[in-house]
Amino acid sequence: MNGKVIGAVAVLLVAVLLLILGGGAQEEQKRTLTGPMTGGCQLDEDAVPEPMRAPLRRAAATCPEATGCILAAxxxxxSNWNPDAYNVGSQATGLAQFIxxxxxxxxxxxxxDGTADPRDPPDAIATQAIYxxxxxxxVTERTGxxxxxxxxxxxxYNAGPGNVERFGGIPPFAETTNxxxxxxDLASGKYTLERSALPVEGLHGRAAEVIRFADQQRGVMYAWGGGTLNGPGEGFGIDAGVVGFDCSSLVRYAYYQGSGQTITLPRVTDAQYDATKSQPVPVDRxxxxxxxxxxxxxxxxxxxxYVGDGQMIEAPQxxxxILVTPIRTGGDYFGATRVFGGPLDATAVAA
Structure with a gap:
């Protein structure tokens, strides 16, 4: 049994023990929390000063809640993007104003470069995301x-974690609420790239829901081996530490959530094709x-x-x-299949 399997078994055992020993009550309290904002944000890099773009792109992969749009805002x-910003009173320094x-x-x-300097944008932005x-x-681990x-x-970040815990939420300080x-407002406006509407106007039912769930992940990073039935997850290998989806986990997530958790595609592409190949679809259909x-x-x-009008949504590489692109039927394009009405759908309905 390898380390990943042992770790997974350990996590499962801990979860079971928490439920037996009162973890259920803790989870009940946590239900007053909402979030995270993992999808629906594709950073408009044109709104970001050029030297900060690459560091911000890397930092946005640290965890799904701290999106590029949130970090930029x-x-x-x-600091209004000023690397030399300094607050005399608090001694807060640099782009992210660290004390x-x-x-x-x-x-x-x-x-x-061998040094960690709050006035160096790559250092400040990486640390901002980590913090x-x-x-x-x-906040996720605290109850109440x-x-x-x-x-x-x-x-x-603004008022200190102790004050958030003390007040049971956002402290009633004008500076903090503002x-x-x-x-x-900045994250959802200035720093979010305006996304073209998908060609699904007038489309109803399960296909629309599947596409909607996939579309909510636009702007989320590709992460090989990452992604779960419930959202983005950490990748492996070359994408270790990156939180997102790979191509097969994205469509699996979209179908699972969009079908009301009744259709579960296999995890990998080969198996997804095998599970749906009984319903092949020509390009013109x-x-x-x-x-x-x-x-x-x-x-x-x-x-x-496939989302309609010659377009598709994919986690590319x-x-x-994750983005919407025109369909590609050249190169090593293999073919298309239909999920609805096929064996997976029939099994789900029968169950």
């Missing part, structure tokens, strides 16, 4: 808090919700979800985000 709010004690605990060398993700964990996870984490509001595959029989390596 937070940097504008903290000395917080920097000493969390500061990292984001660009590999925000720590605060996400903090009310609010959206990312907003509580932002409030903790801080959280400004960041959410494609319908929204159909799956498109690339590769050769026995080695199908990519899958995408490492280093890229």
């Amino acid at each position: 937070q940097l504008e709010t903290e 000395p004690t917080t920097w000493a605990a969390y500061g990292v060398d984001g660009d590999g 925000m993700c720590h605060l996400v964990d903090f 808090l009310t609010g959206e996870i990312i907003e509580l984490a932002l409030a903790a 801080y959280v509001t400004k960041i959410r 494609l319908q929204p919700g159909d799956l498109l595959f690339w590769g050769v029989l026995g080695n199908i390596h990519h899958v995408a979800l 490492s280093g890229q985000t």
Whole structure:
């Protein structure tokens, strides 16, 4: 049994023990939290100063809650993108306005130059994401808090995690409430790339729901081996530490959630093709919700979800985000299949 399997068994055992020993009550309290904002945000890099774009892109893969849009909006709010910003009273320094004690605990060398400096944008942005993700964990693990996870984490960044715990949510400080509001407005406005509408107007039923769930993940990073039935997850290998989906986990997630958790596709592309190949679909007969595959029989390596009007949504490859593109039927395009009405659908309905 390898380390990953042992770890998974350990996590399962801990979960069972928590339920037996009162973990259920803790979970009940946590239900007052909402979030995380993992999808629906594709960073508009044109709104970000050019030297900050690559560091921000890397930082956005730290955890799903701290999206590129949130981090960019937070940097504008903290320093207006000024690496030399300095607050005499608090000694907060740099783009992300770290005070000395917080920097000493969390500061990292984001660009590999051998030093961790809060005035160096790559270092500041990498540390900002790490600290925000720590605060996400903090508020998630505390019982009795009310609010959206990312907003509580932002409030903790501004007012301190102790105050969030003390007040059971966002502290009633004008500075903090204005801080959280400004960041959410900037994140959903200025720093979110306006997305073209998918061609599903007038489409109803399960196909529309499957596409909607996939579309909510636009802008989320590709992560090989990452992604679960319930959302983005950490990748493996070349994408270790990256939180997102790979191609097959994206369509699997979309079908599971969009079908009301009644259709569960296999995890990998080869198996997804095998499970749906009884309903092949020619290109000129494609319908929204159909799956498109690339590769050769026995080695199908990519899958995408057809959304209509000659377009598909896909998790393309490492280093890229989930996006909508025109369908590609050249190269090693293998074919398309239909899920609805097939064996997986029939099994789900029968169950």
